[in-house]
Amino acid sequence: MKYHILDKKNLDSFIKSLARRMKVVGPVKKSGKNYVFKEVKTADEMSLKYIPTILPPKKYLMPEREKILDLKFESDGIKEEAFIENEKIAIFGVHTCDLSGIQCLNIVFNDKPVDKNFLMRKENVFIVGLECNSYCDEYASCGLVNSYMPNGGFDLFFTDLGDKFIINVNTQDGEELVESLKLPPATPKEMSELDKLRDEKRKIFKNEINVDPHKIPQMFDKVYESKLWEEVGNKCLSCGNCTNVCPTCYCFDVDEKISLDMSSSERIRSWDSCQFETFAKVAGGENFRKERGLRQRHRVYRKFKFPQDKYNRFFCTGCGRCSRTCMAGINLKDILVKVAEESKI
Amino acid sequence: MSIKTENKLEVKESNWVYRKGKITATRMMTNTEKWFEIELSDGELGHEPGQFVQVEIFGVGEAPISICSSPTKKGRFELTVRNTGKVTEQIHRLSQGSDIYIRGPFGRPFPVKQMFGSDILFVAGGLGIAPLRSLINYVMDNRRDFGKVDILLGCKNPKEMLFSEDIEKWSKRMDINFACTVDRGDPDWKGNVGLITTLIPGVTLNTEQTYAVVVGPPVMYKFVIAELLKKNLSEKRIVLSLERHMKCGMGKCGHCQIDSPKNYYCCKDGPIFMYDEVKDSKKL
Structure with a gap:
């Protein structure tokens, strides 16, 4: 070095x-x-x-909005350009x-x-x-x-x-x-x-909440059905700020903007949030995460549980942005302390 | 809205470009379901039973649609589309000869090879018959590779019955057992009336060598799976196809992630799951 x-x-x-x-x-x-x-x-x-x-x-x-495909509708067919x-x-x-x-x-x-x-x-x-x-x-x-x-x-x-x-x-x-x-x-x-x-x-720099990070994945195994998520959900405003400012949130939406004369179109990818009510809704009307508590639980599991199972690391970087920006005062460290308390590990 | 473009760099082999096809045949199956047969200009779709494609309507968007034909059918593939949103409404307007654009196929298919040599119990509810048909027809075309085959089919009323021609064929075959039921009959209906769960007790299951393949709406899963477990079928022998909002098809965008303590993207880790993988999810 x-x-x-x-x-x-x-x-x-x-x-x-x-x-x-x-x-x-x-x-x-x-x-x-x-x-x-x-x-x-x-x-x-x-x-x-x-x-x-x-x-x-x-x-x-990963820009907030990025064009992923440019389409031109011409007489001899559709031209696609990805750049x-x-x-x-x-x-x-x-x-x-x-x-x-x-x-x-x-x-x-x-x-x-x-x-x-x-x-x-x-x-x-x-x-x-x-x-x-x-x-x-x-x-x-x-x-x-x-x-x-x-x-x-x-x-x-x-x-x-x-x-x-x-x-x-x-x-x-x-x-x-x-x-x-x-x-x-x-x-x-x-x-x-x-x-x-x-x-x-x-x-x-000390472990801020006195919870052993190696035990966190096990703790999350115990609290999936906890009332805690409903409590967090009752505070949540579903604004999506926490996911927008998160350095590891990458969920996106894909949308299409067609020109008024219908000669060209753009497919645009933009940041989306699992905190929005319709995020997990399907066309038939079924919504698989209708309650705010379920959506908050999903967000926290995506930081501390799922990536541990898949990549052996947290997808929380400790930056504190989600807690700093939350209008409802939802604090990630408080959630983790409660998870540790309830899981009794 | 246009995004300012500077320093354009081409994305080679982008995952977002479309495959072009032509619609070779269509048929309205019910008031809300339309069937399409499609031929791609770049050859075979190259799918396995249980996979799906994203159908693009320019200017509107994409919709994930299950492939309802078996890969044993060569040259063309089939989709059955329920008119239920802004994209599918526009797909319904397409007719024979129309160009169609797709991405895919996507998703984990049915574990066909794992099922070789086993008895298969198919249970389909409503539109669930569409993805299941890709496997049923595969099994029909490779009948010798499988043991006893039972097909149980259910829908709300006779008018909503899909794939009547297939049903006609299946019901006549001597090498399979076929039964269907409707929740509510009508004066012309001569078959069974009642929920699909009422058909399950009549099936003899050798639980050691049977796979139950169940596809239908969330409420059907709840009751059918309970019936199957009651018959002592292992959770690892119940195969499901789940519906979620598959947006990108590549396990990235997050919309289709299953609500469970495990980390599953329906579009990539599914849509086909073994029941034991997703049983923690409150709503299948």
Whole structure:
């Protein structure tokens, strides 16, 4: 593993030289505690001490709306064209929770049949991670799901060491950039500073709810029929905010927009939410998740149970976005504590 | 609405492109069900019994439709479509000679090979006969590979009876037992009247070597499965085809995920399931 050093005063020239190669997006303060990933040209547009952005960077890999098929109705038949609209893009400042989220999407979209749109976008994204030296806020549970340390998924990974960043180089693309900027390699002293910081972090980041994560899948085996879900459902407004902001929610709808003269049409995929009432409804009228409690249960099982069975990992990155954004105050950590209590494991 | 297009990159062999076909025959089966026979321009559909296709109506959308013909029928395949939503309403407007566009076939098929050498009890309710017919006709065309075959068919009233020509043929065959019933008869109806569950006690089941293949609405599953379990048939020998909102067909979009503690996408892990896999689901 290679490590290089970037003086903080040179961050601006780093961003600018990256921006000469490709579009750069980074965390930008929107208002109050709201941050968003958006295009930046300089370092000072960014807020590097940020709590998770409103939307995770999944929006660059699986856009809220994307055209999946273009159709032209011509006299000699129908012409189909499948393409993605894409440009080379660098996402700067991705926290480890969101790196984990992108990895989850990568797993799902690599399941056969693979999602070619996602995989093509992924090829066009350069990812620069950024370490959290301490908690963003009280909603995070990255200690529980073990996503507070870097576990791959980046080209470069920045860690703040005071007046400089130490950069972990993880890919050939990352290495080429670092080489071209002639960033000096990290000294043994700087490496030990990083080790020390990580040791400190292990003291700061604790299992937030005192529930053994290894027992969580078993716990969910016990609480499927619990009253808990009805209680959560009674609070839920079915707005779909929790799934929109989730870095691992990827459910979608496919819709078609035909031109007024009926000469062409577009098939568009857009984010959907299992929290909407009609999500699991079939044409004949049967609705397989009619009650809000059933839909909330489904959401939580999709984070803590199903992906454990299928991929041996949580699809919760601990980012806390669902709880932070919930208008009804539904808190994921509270749900997990209740699951642990009721399951008696 | 149009999305701005910059830096277009072609998605090669996209999963979203359609296969073109021509409708070679249609027939209204009831007031709400229409039957179609389709020939694809790129050759065989290449399906197995129990699978489904997505039928596209440009400008409206797609609907998942079970394939009701057996793969032993070559060159053309068949769909039976109930007019129940905005897409299926438009599918009903298609006629002989119309172009038709599909994606698929999709889904886990009936475990045909696993069923070789076993007795088969078919139980179909309402439109459930459509996907089941793909397997029934497969079994008919490979009759020697299977043991005793019973077919039990039920629907609400005689006017809703589907595939009357097939029923005619099945009822005359000496190598199978066939029975059908309607929930409510009419003056011309001379057959059984009563729920499909009333036919099950009359069937002799060798539980060690029988697969029951049950396809129908959720309410039928509840009662038929209870009857079969009462006869000591193993949960692993009850085969079902479940209906869910299959949108993408590729196990991704989430709409068809079964409400159970297990992680099943109906479009990919199903629609065919063994009962023991999905018995935790409140509503089949």
